Amino acid sequence: MTSSSGTGGGTGIVMMNLGGPATLDDVEPFLVRLFADREIIQLPWQDVLGKFIATRRAPKVRKLYEAIGGGSPIRRWTEAQGEAMCRRLDEMSPETAPHRFYIAFRYTTPFADDALQAMKADGITRAIAFTQYPQWSCATTGSSLNDLWRALDRTGLKDAFEWSIIDRWGEHPGFIEAMAGAVEDGLEDFPEAERDDVMVLFSAHSLPLSIIDRGDSYPAEIGASVSRVVQAIGLRNPHLVSFQSEVGPVRWLGPSTEKVIEQFAKSGRKNLLIVPIAFTSDHIETLSELDIEYAELAHSLGMTGFRRAPALNVRTEFLDALADIVAQHLAARTPWSPQYVTRCPGCTNDQCRGIPSRVVSGPTGCRTAASEQKSSVSQVTPRAATRTVAAPAVTH
Numbered sequence: 001m002t003s004s005s006g007t008g009g010g011t012g013i014v015m016m017n018l019g020g021p022a023t024l025d026d027v028e029p030f031l032v033r034l035f036a037d038r039e040i041i042q043l044p045w046q047d048v049l050g051k052f053i054a055t056r057r058a059p060k061v062r063k064l065y066e067a068i069g070g071g072s073p074i075r076r077w078t079e080a081q082g083e084a085m086c087r088r089l090d091e092m093s094p095e096t097a098p099h100r101f102y103i104a105f106r107y108t109t110p111f112a113d114d115a116l117q118a119m120k121a122d123g124i125t126r127a128i129a130f131t132q133y134p135q136w137s138c139a140t141t142g143s144s145l146n147d148l149w150r151a152l153d154r155t156g157l158k159d160a161f162e163w164s165i166i167d168r169w170g171e172h173p174g175f176i177e178a179m180a181g182a183v184e185d186g187l188e189d190f191p192e193a194e195r196d197d198v199m200v201l202f203s204a205h206s207l208p209l210s211i212i213d214r215g216d217s218y219p220a221e222i223g224a225s226v227s228r229v230v231q232a233i234g235l236r237n238p239h240l241v242s243f244q245s246e247v248g249p250v251r252w253l254g255p256s257t258e259k260v261i262e263q264f265a266k267s268g269r270k271n272l273l274i275v276p277i278a279f280t281s282d283h284i285e286t287l288s289e290l291d292i293e294y295a296e297l298a299h300s301l302g303m304t305g306f307r308r309a310p311a312l313n314v315r316t317e318f319l320d321a322l323a324d325i326v327a328q329h330l331a332a333r334t335p336w337s338p339q340y341v342t343r344c345p346g347c348t349n350d351q352c353r354g355i356p357s358r359v360v361s362g363p364t365g366c367r368t369a370a371s372e373q374k375s376s377v378s379q380v381t382p383r384a385a386t387r388t389v390a391a392p393a394v395t396h
């Protein structure tokens with residue numbers, strides 16, 4: 001049985017995200033890793049076709065990163081967010097201090113292995129896997145968590161930390177307040193006389209339809225975030241949800257943001273506010289796709305008022321929200337959200353909803369079977385939680 005006592009060495013918070021190439025030289029290896037991951041996209045002959053798509057795509061994507069300053073700012077934003085979050089947490093929760101953040105990107109450095117080794121070197125024993133995707137998807141948070149658990153094996157650190165997971169927070173009041181503030185700022189950017197006429201388009205990164213068909217909760221969670229933001233503002237403008245950034249030869253969830261913009265422009269609508277509802281900072285999808293590509297499209301079709309709501313980046317309400325999410329999680333001493341055990345009905349990935357061998361135990365004993373686990377990675381199911389999965393194969 002793992003200890004559930006205090007956090008003597010402080011608390012390590014692993015901020016998990018997709019990551020982005022820091023330099024133009026990093027673009028191709030980043031894309032190669034992304035298209036090799038069967039949890040984010042499934043391709044026939046993945047090894048060959050994934051590499052082919054990545055290398056063919058790299059020159060075009062390099063130009064896009066060049067246009068936004070030569071690399072992704074996602075690491076810079078994550079570091080600024082992590083620092084501010086930990087400063088707040090040290091004050092809010094002295095009993096679990098010091099709080100330190102560690103970045104685990106999925107397709108570029110620093111990887112999960114780097115985060116684990118740095119935590120070990122810092123003497124951390126209590127660790128939180130904190131997804132930076134507000135809404136759950138097996139393709140994003142699921143892939144990052146599975147890789148984190150595999151990294152425990154790769155680094156030989158499977159018994160080094162006592163874990164819990166913040167697996168989603170798309171309806172957290174602090175996140176909603178921060179998003180609502182960003183939408184209000186975006187609306188205020190329009191001349192007052194035109195403000196009521198603005199269509200608000202909540203745009204989220206799309207997912208392949210094969211993932212949706214398995215029952216991934218992402219679209220429902222996006223809808224829930226949007227609905228809460230709309231309620232929080234008391235938004236009277238018409239609004240719609242759409243999906244962006246489709247890549248690769250698979251079918252994607254629509255309606256496509258690009259097509260919606262096109263349709264609105266052609267119908268004579270002049271004012272549109274795009275709100276990136278599934279991203280927490282600026283990166284290529286906001287700075288290039290929304291601000292350059294879609295803005296040019298809108299203007300070319302005569303849409304004069306095309307704007308984007310600011311990304312959350314280091315918005316004060318958002319930094320408060322990050323700290324609040326972690327503080328509430330620490331106080332609750334629950335190992336994960338109730339939704340974490342609900343696998344997609346069509347899921348065939350043996351690694352899905354894995355847990356590490358050492359998991360924090362909650363006050364009500366709600367942690368099911370981690371103490372009986374033999375492997376470093378096991379699967380959680382509400383009833384069969386003691387099942388051990390050795391060297392699981394990804395078959396999504």
Ligand SMILES: C=CC1=C(C)c2cc3[nH]c(cc4nc(cc5[nH]c(cc1n2)c(C)c5CCC(=O)O)C(CCC(=O)O)=C4C)c(C)c3C=C
Pocket residue numbers: 018019020021031034040041057061072073074133137139140205206207208247248278279283284285
């Ligand atoms: C909610 C967030 C994201 C989801 C869902 C998501 C799914 C997804 N993405 C790809 C392929 C690519 N994504 C790329 C960039 C990128 N994607 C996200 C977030 C989500 N992706 C972010 C934050 C970024 C930006 C990285 C940065 O610049 O910092 C890219 C690279 C750019 C490009 O080539 O267009 C690819 C490729 C798939 C296949 C997918 C499926 C679930």
Ligand SMILES: [Fe+2]
Pocket residue numbers: 205245
């Ligand atoms: Fe993406």
Ligand SMILES: [Fe+2]
Pocket residue numbers: 138142343344347348349352353
């Ligand atoms: Fe899954």
